[in-house]
Amino acid sequence: MLDTRRIQSGSTNSFWTRFSGFTPNSKAGLPTEFKRLARHMCWVPNSDEWRKYREEAYTSEFEFWYGSDSTKLERWQQLCEEVGISPAPPSITKCRKALRGVHINLVDLVNCRRSGFGRPRRFQSYQQLRNYTLNRRTYPKEAAKKEGFIKELLRVLL
Template sequence: MEKADYFICFPDLQRAPMLSSDSEFNLLAQKMNWRKDSIRYRKERAKFLASEFNIHYGSNAKKLENWQALCVELDTSDSIRRISQCRRALRNIHVNLVDLVDSRRNGQTAKEFPSAAALRNYIKEMGKIFSRSAAKKDGFLKALLRVI
């Protein structure tokens, strides 16, 4: 894909792509002795999840084909002809970004929530938080970012 795999920084570690992204990252964190409550853990997790998103969805936010693929996957419309159309369509989509990454990893569909409030409750309950700063750096992620 367009960006390097996060794990390239850890050549001695084996990838486990069939696990959820959280499970795979937690294995790495254990091996690296990163505590869940540490700043290092949060920063590395944000880098890892952003890398995973880029691997599965691409990192070129100016490429219409990437936007169209995301819109098709999230079942917004099949007639997206401009990036601005896709951005508008994604405003009404409420999906957990960690689950979206995992949907590509495990082949299951990410659950769409009926409202931002329902998504917010799910995120708080499950702890599946995607770093806002990492998401804001990426055009695709920014389009799906919701305030918790």
């Protein structure tokens, strides 16, 4: 049961609106929107400032769509269903365990919410996810390591 109220209303995460002169596009993909903001703010790619704001943008965007209260069973079940685990398990512990077996790109997960279209691609193996992610869309490791929903989907890409 995807909560589409934010998508339908065109709501925008307040992270994007706090930069003077920057007009956010709530339908743009997360990496694209961050690159646009970084250019607007003249942040040098991979600088400390760029990394700091990238982590903040990604964390803020994930929390905007999924929340930060990982003590609510309904949120865990919603995430399970969104990544194709249906029916969703009846407890947080079982949801966490089920999510550990899912290979999903975290940026794609957020982008699906931003766009309101479809489900994120589910990879059959860690290797497929790794190949896709390293060449395209990595989520800031520091942000993903924080306790909560996203930690269960985090995969170390060696």
